[in-house]
Amino acid sequence: MSFDMPTKSNNVDHEMQQFLMAEQQKAQIQQQLHALTDVCWEKCMDKPRDKLDYRTESCISNCVERFMDTTKAIGVRLQQKYKEM
Amino acid sequence: MDLSSPHPMNKADGASKEHMMDQLRQQIAVANATELLQKLSDKCFKKCVTSPGTSLGNSEQKCIAMCVDRYLDSWNVVSKSYVQRLQKERQ
Numbered sequence: 001m002s003f004d005m006p007t008k009s010n011n012v013d014h015e016m017q018q019f020l021m022a023e024q025q026k027a028q029i030q031q032q033l034h035a036l037t038d039v040c041w042e043k044c045m046d047k048p049r050d051k052l053d054y055r056t057e058s059c060i061s062n063c064v065e066r067f068m069d070t071t072k073a074i075g076v077r078l079q080q081k082y083k084e085m
Numbered sequence: 086m087d088l089s090s091p092h093p094m095n096k097a098d099g100a101s102k103e104h105m106m107d108q109l110r111q112q113i114a115v116a117n118a119t120e121l122l123q124k125l126s127d128k129c130f131k132k133c134v135t136s137p138g139t140s141l142g143n144s145e146q147k148c149i150a151m152c153v154d155r156y157l158d159s160w161n162v163v164s165k166s167y168v169q170r171l172q173k174e175r176q
Contacts, residue, residue, distance in 0.1 A: 037124070048154075048155040052155055060159055064166035
C-alpha cells in the first residue's frame with residue numbers, strides 16, 4: 001500500500017501531514033509483518049497443531065532475524081557491485 | 086486502496102479533517118483485514134485441503150480452525166521479533 005506524500009507543506013496543513021506520515025509508517029510496518037509472517041510460516045510451520053510448539057516458535061523468530069540479516073547483506077553486496085560498475 | 090478522495094485537503098476545517106482522518110484509518114484497517122484474510126485462505130487451504138472433495142470434511146474444518154489460530158500466533162511471534170529488531174537497530 002502506498003500513496004504519494006504531499007510535498008508542498010502549504011498545500012496540506014501541518015497536522016494532516018504529520019498524521020499522513022505516521023499512518024504511512026504504520027502501514028509499511030504492517031505490510032512488512034504480512035510479508036515476514038508469510039515467509040516464516042512457509043519455512044517453519046509443518047502441520048498446524050493445537051498449540052504453537054517451542055521449536056516452531058524459535059524457528060519463526062530466527063527466521064525473522066535471519067531474513068533481515070539477509071536483506072542487509074544483499075544491500076551491502078549491491079553497493080559493492082554498484083561501485084564496480 | 087482508493088485514496089483519491091475528492092476532498093480539498095487545503096481548506097479542511099477541524100471537523101472535516103477529523104472525518105478524513107477517520108476515513109483513512111478505516112480504509113487502512115479494511116486493507117489490513119483483507120490482506121490477512123487472503124493470506125489465511127491461501128496458507129490454510131494449502132495446509133488443510135490437500136485434495137478438495139464435494140464438501141469440507143470434519144477433519145479439514147478442524148485443521149482450518151487450528152491453522153488460523155497458529156497463523157495468528159505466528160504473526161505475533163514475527164511482530165515481537167521484528168519490533169525488537171527495529172528497536173535494537175535504532176540504538
